[in-house]
Amino acid sequence: MSLSCSSLLTPVDEDREFRLDDYEGARARWCPGCGDHSVLTAAQRLLVDEQLKPEETVFVSGIGCSSRFPHYMKTYGFHGLHGRALPVATGVKLNRPDLHVFVVMGDGDCVSIGAGHWVHATRYNVDMVAMMLDNNIYGLTKMQTSPTTPQGYKSNTQPQGSWLPALNPLEATLGITNASFVAQTAEWIPAHLFATLQAAYRHRGFAFVRVLQRCPVFTEDIYLDAVRNPEMIDMLTHPDGVELPESLRQIYTSEVRHDPKNLAAAREIAADTSRLRLGVLYRDESNPRYEETRHLPLHTAEDKIRILNEELDQYAV
Amino acid sequence: MRVLVGDDTAVQTRAEQSRIRTTRQPQCTVEVVSDSGEGAQKCGQTFGAVSAKMGNGVWTVEIIPAEIQPPPRSPAGASGNRIRIGEGVVTNWGDRTNVAIAFNEQVLLARHRLDAIEEDAILLVENMWATHKDEDIRAEWAAAMDELGQANYRIIEVPMEEECLTIVENARKGKNMFALGILCWIFDRDMEITREQIAHAFRKKDPEITERNHELLELGYSWADSHLDVRIDVTPGLSPENTLVMNGNQAIAYGAVAAGMDLAAMYPITPATSVSHQLGEMFYKFGGVVHQAEDEIAAVGVALGASYSGKVAFTITSGPGLALKTEFLGLSVMSEIPLVLVNVQRGGPSTGLPTKVEQSDLLAALFGQPGDAPHVVMAPATIEECFHSMITARRIAETFRTLVMVLTDANLATGVQPFPRPTLDPAWQGSLPDMSPVPEGKAPYDWDEETGLSRRFIPGTPGGMHTLTGLAHDENSKVAYASAINQKSSAMRSRKMAVLQSTLRPPVVHGPESGDLLIVGWGSTKGAIEEAVDRAREEGLSASSLHLRFLSPLEPGLKGIFGRFKKVMTVEINYSDDPDMPYITDENRRRGQLAWLLRAQTLVDVDCWTRVLGEPLQPGAIHDVIRANVSKGGAA
Amino acid sequence: MPSDMTTDERASGALRVLEKACEDYHSALVATSEELRSLLDAGSATAEARAGRTAAELGAFAVGHIDIEKFAAFERTGEPVAVTEAPRLEAASRTLLSLLEHGNDLYYVNVDPGADLRDAVARGLGRAGRAFGAARTVELARSGKYDEATHGGWTDSFPPTLWSRREKQLAPPLVVEVDGADLRPGGLADFLDGEQKIVLVVRGVAPPAALARLITPGLLVVQTENPADLGAVAEAAGPAIAALVPADACHFTHSPAADGGRGRLVVRHMPTEEPKRPLGSLSVFQQTEAMRHLAALAAGWGLSAPETTAPSGDGASVPAPAASAADNLAAWILRQADISGMG
Structure with a gap:
């Protein structure tokens, strides 16, 4: 147990070991075949692997199908407002750097209604994992065009097909000053998804992970070819990013060595949408992290009163 | 009446000073006005601080220009301070100005046209414009002096530029201290305190600057000594011991620190922003954070996320920001996360009057969140209460797991007043939330x-x-x-x-607990209302007042109190229809916001008198309202 | 008991370099102390005392506007602290407050000439670690699991051998002043775990490569005469140890954060001659072995020659290439490093 900057009070059984069922919340109520299930499993596996205490882990979400995510975890969860997960997560982490913070957003959440927060959270570079579960559509509200809907793709709001080219979240995030971790993975490749989330968790800073995801009801066809034809996917690998898990080597044969330190190359890769590319595009831990703006050490109540008294002297008559 | 005192006047000898007349006044309002950037603010603030240190009651209000960079010598550019000093405690900005010192005639004209100046006021004005090389300016001067001359002011021309040039190269940078010297002479201020105050104001600058300003101060003083014939005695009657002088935003900031809060999230908005300026420095010393968010929504989101994870955090804003924060405020209520929101009210709707006072956010604060979102709304009435209300607000938020809104306004935010120095108590910071295993x-x-x-x-x-x-x-x-x-x-x-x-305890009535008229107010108007009630009572009118601190939930016992008065009316700084205007009927009349609330909650026919002039209410104006509503024989 | 007050300017300099870690630990002490105070306030008071406290907490604005007694009646009271446990909580609270009073001297120990370095470090860490002991005492007492026989004395000393994984992550840094003749750092490996940072400030003549023996794949090891090099210790993710040694000793940095090969071991200075005389209880052989060990590691990584710079003159010349056994050891360590993924 701890409050604010790392109190030392911790439960006596703190060295207890956690298993998968320690992280399992309510039964997930997403549609069968929804990519969210796969992300949920990967996240729970990650927590087991890292042995994160459930009570010291917070999943913050917005509104949308994927934002039900925290309900299915047995950690702390904050299922807040549409598009506003990032400010909440920032507040949590600024106040409690000791907590492990994960953010789960949909594409509408992250790059539409909450786009301003996405830009600034990237720049703040507060230590957290920010997953954008991108199914290219508004699912909860029944098939409206999202910013990442492919051009020409038909929806209830644009029955003639999306008029505009899809927004490229990777390219955009890489364009934001002080971005420190940008990765892309796909929900249908669990081993890669897990490895990417792990790399994101271990990164010190704001780790933005776009998870390509199928909506079995509205956008099943978007990634159909890529799911069936692994050769359509380039795997970006590097010791400083993610390596291709052994189990996938036979399937994903197009491996591209990409040093995540190389921002120019990352931007080039992100901009070229002719092929799907999964892996860590960019990573730099040397960027300033906003939570460190907090000046330590902390002071006791008595100390604060003393300092405040000194401060008030300048207003004394 | 126009008296010319200038270079042509012979230097007076000490012997001539017997003609100097000193009038004793229980209170007096002084204005220093200039184009922005000429330092009138510093002059006014210093005069106020010195007066407070001497034991006068003080209330200082900023005169803020309507534009960021108004052209020089334009009425719209009037910038400065209005300082009301008194023998005892001063609770509001008073009525009209008794003494004004202006760096050009146009800003003075602006104040005159705003009806801000008392009929027999003494006006001191820089006269370099009379002989300016620009013909247009000379013409403007002549026209302005003509217009001012119609009134019954005593106008004294002062060669500020000429005098200051004997000491400094750029008189524009020095006139304010010269003006301060004149005011110090008129009001017989303690020069030692004044010098100290100047040194303090310029402590971060080159010591030479302090020295130069001291010289200018002396110059102004001695000029006044040899040229003026009227002094005003407002005898200091208070003990300045253990007193702080600050504005309401500073009080909010230090109150927040005293309350143990250490995370404030905000987005710059006038007139709330300056709270964060104080906090930025303070919090850094404590390990706290002032987060300047990317927008108003993110600001409240960060505060809510922080509160959710531990100690109560707070956010500060003003009307337009309150509108943007609405959805998160609903979430705070729905999820029962404690949160403190300070709304420094300004004129609205929309961008409205960004720098001016209004009390128009009451109903938005109470009911602005879609859905049913019950929460606490409090309103400090004085600058001292701004400080203490933060401590109470945090505590209530924590105990009741609720959103607490603290409504102040531009009048409190920028007004400066001395108040008893609080004896700080570590207990104000409260206990940390319980985190023992569930x-x-x-x-x-x-x-x-x-x-x-x-x-x-x-x-x-x-x-x-x-x-x-x-x-x-x-x-x-x-x-x-x-x-x-x-x-x-x-x-x-x-x-x-x-x-x-x-x-909650029932509110205490100011004045007798029954009578003809009860004025009900909230927020920054307390001082003006009570002064007006006191004046009316001195005239034998049966009037009392009551001031609410809690607007949601409303303080108990109101219906009973109202029942003991023949008439109840609110006085507020928000819009209400004048019943005499076309089409306005008792049925469709839109009333003041507190009146609306009180009528709904008490079923008493509460009347109202409200104004939205973008300035604090004057006790004189409220006094007139009382007179109009109470005759010596009973309620009108 | 030796006096643990910093006298050496190098020691205070080292504390300044470790300022962030000291502040983090100090902050943890403050946070814990405040939390404990809240616990004691909430859990122990009578209704009357609680109302008094509520009145104080509500402040002056409440006066005349809030009925304090009524308000206090609605306050959720914390889990009451059992009467029998209250003294333990109070003892823990006193411990934390006394540690706060130490200021930065909490992170400093002085080793008297001839005394054992390992013992002194254990004492220093055990002293700062009392905070962990105090926190554990609180939790044990609250959960009814406190047992005097097992846990008694944890508020007086709580050595690193008892620290949990989490506590090791929060480990207090330590600056140690020690005579060169007593510089036998081998035993310190026991403490180098989690986020532990130790800086040894060496007085007088020192064995040339004492810290070389501590080089293992995941440990940052710095031996230097330049206090500026200590920055690496402060910034290291993971355990780290450094020694401020005389100019004529070996100067090197072993940095696990560097990529597997290049830059992992940088030797900035190597004495031209091997030690000739015993130092304290350190024989010539022992001193020489450490130096050869360093050279062997450097050679094994193929780095000594190109990476060597000699700020103090002719230090670039490196002793003869190491024996093949050392080569093997170096290769083995390198392999371990790669496999462990810690590089």
Whole structure:
């Protein structure tokens, strides 16, 4: 147990070991075949692997199908407002750097209604994992065009097909000053998804992970070819990013060595949408992290009163 | 009447000073006005601070230009300070100005046209414009002096530029201290204190600057000594011991620190922003954070996220920001995360009057969140209360797991007043939230059926894991699917307000507890209302007043108190229809916001008198209202 | 008991370099102390005392506007602290407050000439670690699991051998002043775990490569005469140890954060001659072995020659290439490093 900057009070059984069922919340109520299930499993596996205490882990979400995510975890969860997960997560982490913070957003959440927060959270570079579960559509509200809907793709709001080219979240995030971790993975490749989330968790800073995801009801066809034809996917690998898990080597044969330190190359890769590319595009831990703006050490109540008294002297008559 | 005192006047000898007349006044209002950037603010602030240190009651108000960079010598550019000093405590900015010192005639004209100057006021004005090389300026001067000359002012021309040039190269940078010297002579200020105050004001600058300013001060003083014939004695009657002088925003900031809060999230907005300026420095010393968010929504989101994870955080804003924060405020109520929001009210709607006072956000504060969102709304009435209200607000937010809004306004925010130095108590910072392991079977909304109160589970608390949600939810924070759940959880959130109300004390009436007229006010108008009531009572009128600090839940016993008066009316700085205007009927009349609330809550026919002039109410104006509503024989 | 007050300017300099870690630990002490105070306030008071406290907490604005007694009646009271446990909580609270009073001297120990370095470090860490002991005492007492026989004395000393994984992550840094003749750092490996940072400030003549023996794949090891090099210790993710040694000793940095090969071991200075005389209880052989060990590691990584710079003159010349056994050891360590993924 701890409050604010790392109190030392911790439960006596703190060295207890956690298993998968320690992280399992309510039964997930997403549609069968929804990519969210796969992300949920990967996240729970990650927590087991890292042995994160459930009570010291917070999943913050917005509104949308994927934002039900925290309900299915047995950690702390904050299922807040549409598009506003990032400010909440920032507040949590600024106040409690000791907590492990994960953010789960949909594409509408992250790059539409909450786009301003996405830009600034990237720049703040507060230590957290920010997953954008991108199914290219508004699912909860029944098939409206999202910013990442492919051009020409038909929806209830644009029955003639999306008029505009899809927004490229990777390219955009890489364009934001002080971005420190940008990765892309796909929900249908669990081993890669897990490895990417792990790399994101271990990164010190704001780790933005776009998870390509199928909506079995509205956008099943978007990634159909890529799911069936692994050769359509380039795997970006590097010791400083993610390596291709052994189990996938036979399937994903197009491996591209990409040093995540190389921002120019990352931007080039992100901009070229002719092929799907999964892996860590960019990573730099040397960027300033906003939570460190907090000046330590902390002071006791008595100390604060003393300092405040000194401060008030300048207003004394 | 126009008296010319200038270079042509012979230098007076000491012997001639016997003609100097000193008038004693219980209170006096002084203005220093200039184009912005000429330092009138510093002159006024220093005069106010010196007066406070000498033991005068003081209330200082900024005169803010209507534009950021108005052209020089334009009426719109009038910038400066209005300082009301008194023998005893001064609780408001008073009525009209008695003494003004202006760096050009146009800003003075602006004040005259705003009806801000008392009929027999003494006006000191820089006269370099009379002989300016620009013909247009000379013409403007002549026209302005003509217009001012129509009134019964005593106008004294002062060769500020010429005098200052004997000491400094750029008189524009020095006139304010020269002007201060003149004021110090007129009001017989303690020069030692004045010099100290100047040194303090310029402590971060080159010591030479302080020295130069001291010289200018002396120059102004001695010029006045040899050229003026009127002095005003406002005898200091207070003990300045253990007194602080600050504005309401500073008081809010230090109150927040004293309350143990250490995370403030905000987005710059006038007139709230300066709170964060104080906090930025203070919090850094404590390990706290002032987060300047990317927008108003993010600001409240960060504050809410922080509060959710531990100690109560707060956000500060003004009207337009309050509008943007609405959805998160609803979430705070729905999920019962404590949060403190300070709304420094300005004129609205929309961008409105960014730098000017209004009390028009009351109903938006109470009811602005879609859905039923009961929460606490408090309003400090003085600068001192700005400080102390933050401590209470945090405490209530924590105990009741609720949103607490603190409404101040531009009048409190920028007004400067001395008040007793608080004896700081570490207990104000409260206890940390309980994070002991949650016993098996305890729910995150384990509402007490009677009170609606429950323990808050904070991340890090073993056994307390749950997902907080803005959806309707049951005790376990599970999304409500059964029909009765929303009814119950709504009742539980609402019940907390009734419980809090049961702990409030009935308000104390200023004046007799029954009579002809009861004026009801809230927020920054307290001083002006009470002064007006006191004046009316001196005239034998039967009037009392009552000032509310809690607007939600409303303080108890109002209906009973109202019943003891023949007439009840609110006085507020927000818009209400004048009943005599076309089409306005008793049925369709839009009333002041507090009046609206009181009528709804008490079923008493509460009348109102309100103004939205973008300035604080004057006691004289309220006095007139009382006269109009009470005759010597009873309520009119 | 030796006096643990910093006298050496190098020691205070080292504390300044470790300022962030000291502040973090100090902050943890403050946070814990405040939390404990809240616990004691909430859990122990009578209704009357609670109302008094509520009145104080509500402040002056409440006066005349809030009925304090009624308000206090609605306050959730914390889990009451059992009467029998209250003294333990109070003892823990006193411990934390006394540690706060130490200021930065909490992170400093002085080793008297001839005394054992390992013992002194254990004492220093055990002293700062009392905070962990105090926190554990609180938790044990509250959960009814406190047992005097097992846990008694944890508020007086709580050595690193008892620290949990989490506590090791929060480990207090330590600056140690020690005579060169007593510089036998081998035993310190026991403490180098989690986020532990130790800086040894060496007085007088020192064995040339004492810290070389501590080089293992995941440990940052710095031996230097330049206090500026200590920055690496402060910034290291993971355990780290450094020694401020005389100019004529070996100067090197072993940095696990560097990529597997290049830059992992940088030797900035190597004495031209091997030690000739015993130092304290350190024989010539022992001193020489450490130096050869360093050279062997450097050679094994193929780095000594190109990476060597000699700020103090002719230090670039490196002793003869190491024996093949050392080569093997170096290769083995390198392999371990790669496999462990810690590089």
